[in-house]
Amino acid sequence: MPTDLSKLCVHTITTKPWSLDVAVDKYAAAGVAGISVWQDAATSVGLTQARRILEASPLEVVSYVRGGFFPNHSREERARALDKNRQLIDEAATLGAPLLVLVCGAEPRQPLAESRRQIQEGIESLIDHATSNGVKLAIEPLHPMYADTRSAISTLGQANDIAEAIDHPQVGIAVDVYHLWWDDRLEQEIARCGKNDNLYAFHICDWKVPTSDMLLDRGLMGEGCIDVPLIRSWVEAAGFRGYNEVEIFSNDYWAMEQDDFLARITDAYRAHS
Template sequence: MPTDLSRLCIHSITTKPWPLDVAIDKFSAAGIGGISVWQDAAEAIGFQRARQLLEASPLEVVSYVRGGFFPHHSREARQRALDDNRRLLDEAASLGAPLLVLVCGAEPRQSLTESRHQIQAGIESLIDHAAGCGVKMAIEPLHPMYADTRSAINTLGQANRVAEAIGHEQVGIAVDVYHLWWDDQLEEEIRRCGANDNLYAFHICDWKVPTSDMLLDRGLMGEGCIDVPRIRGWVEDTGFTGLHEVEIFSNAYWASDQDEFLQRILAAYRQHS
């Protein structure tokens, strides 16, 4: 179990009621190692101010969230998605974020196979721009319950196949336990990430039992049925030395006192990660 907070990162969405400037202050004061910044949080206070605050803090900027949503029924919509992603890569660079997390998207009016083809083509078309920005991209496979519109990449095996087909160091994978804990091929596919040296991010939380909302009822580590320490062991066996990113969407926790919630995050990280 982690004994300190140097490898703990918290996504700004986790403490959503706090503006980004407050989150930076609170995370820094708690001795947390890093922050992953969501686009709306940076936009709300302005990118220049966000960059200044991040540079002045001890926090490592781990990633910028989120790009993707490549598949669309029309060519024009696919082009708009690429334009949006180029802008997001620019924003990530402006904040000093080395990684843009990709929620890849899906188009329900076409097959998942076609959506996956469009995802791969979209990512490939961004490689030169991403390299010019100095920002890598991480494909994040999402739970199959999101295969309608949020992502046609639903297993780590699918993400590995896309990343391997692209075959570029600018493109890797984000492993999120909430989306992947159920997969009986998970250990093998994490090893596959390690063999390809493309495991770029590791996200943690828990699946509450019973869960009241498939999107907005994530739990703290140790609060549900995910064996986070076991999966972390598989991840670190690959040689991964990055931060452990707490990413929690929760109406219940967002409605609570955020200072108390932060202390609960720290305790859960130490005891159940």
């Protein structure tokens, strides 16, 4: 288990009721070392002010969330998605974020294989722009329950296939335990990331039992059925030395006093990560 908070990062969406300036101050005061910034948190204060807030803080900016949503029946809509992602890359660079996380999307009116082809094509189209801005791209596979519209990439194996086909150091993988804990090939696929040196992010939370909402009822580490320490041991064995990023969507936790919630996050991180 972690003995300190030096590798703890919190996503701004986790403490959604807090504005960016409040989140930055509260995280730093609690000893959190990193922050992953969601677009709404940055644009609500303006990118210039958001950068000032982040630069004045001891927190390391770990990633910007989220790009993607590449597949579409319409060529024009796919082109608009690429423009949107270029904008997000620009925003990440403005904030000093080295990584843009990609929730890759899916088009329910076409086969998943076609959506995956469009995802690969879309990511390849962004590489030059990402490289020139110093922003890496992380493919995040999502749980199969989101395969209709949120992501045609449901397993780490599928993400690895696409990353290997692209074969560019600007493109890697984000592993989120909420989406991947059920996969019986998870350990092998994480090791595969290690061999390719492309494991760029590691997100943690827990799957509550029973869960009341597939999107908005994530739990704190140790609150559900995910063996977070075991999966963390696999990513570390694969050579990952980055942050453990707490990313929790929860109506219950957003409704509570956020100072108390942040204290629970740090306690759970020490005890169950």
